[in-house]
Amino acid sequence: MNERIWTAALIVIGDEILSGRTQDKNIAQLASWLNVQGIRLAEVRVVADVEDAIVEAVNALRARNDYLFTTGGIGPTHDDITVDAIAKALGVAVEVHPDARATLERYYETRGGLTDARLRMARVPAGATLIENRVSGAPGIRHGNIFIMAGVPHITAGMLDALTGTLEGGRPVQSVTLGCWVAESEVADTLRSVEKDHRGTDGGEVSIGSYPFFRDGRTGANFVVRSPDADLLEACVTDLAARLTDLGHPVTRDGI
DSSP states (O other): OOOOOEEEEEEEEEEHHHSSSOOOOOHHHHHHHHOOOHEEEEEEEOSSSSSSHHHHHHHHHHHHHSSSESSSSSSSSSSSOOOHHHHHHHTEEEEOOHHHHHOOOOOOOTTTOOOOHHHHHGGEEEEEEEOOOOTTTTOOEEEETTEEEOOOHHHHHHHHHHHTSSSSSOOOOOOEEEEESSSSSHHHHHHHHHHTSSSSSTTOEEEEEEEEEEEEEEEEEEEEEEEHHHHHHHHHHHHHHHHHHHOOOOOOEEEE
């Protein structure tokens, strides 16, 4: 019987990402965190600070994934419109969450007080709950299976930490890397054959990723074998190592 695969999507929101002024670090961070939760990051979309674009992305991605995360656009300025756009996508009003307001009041008590601009960070789509933010006071927002998070990576990391263990998922994906001094094209058929031979009779999943490189005047590749099934993973790794060695390409476990 096939094991249930849980998926998530991420919408990265912000003109500064699309312009190249800011490099996004949240994709890798979220992907790694989700893997530990037994959830696969299935797709990522980067959108501008445009309400209609955010609404369209939210509705498209939440329809085909178990979870949807957004990063960016929940600050105190006029162009932080993520909350409004997601509320529109959900067909609900925007309201000031009383617990978020109280948290911000405490945080800004010795930092100049809670201004109207800062109070914007207490606005949520109606019916939402909060995600704790121990870093900067302004909480993240959860509405069902949608998680609205900060764009600043270390703040996002704190919000993810607060969510750890709270999402339903499958088994975490494990991986082993084999390095080999060989051109990727020379062993492509072998990779496909090994992957096919280790699918598992019970529907267990295994995949082999190939990452070529050119170093010290030589061509090589690292092959990353991934599976949520530890036994299936090790069997595939052993078989792949043996076949590559038989072809005259000794492997280095943990990669080159």
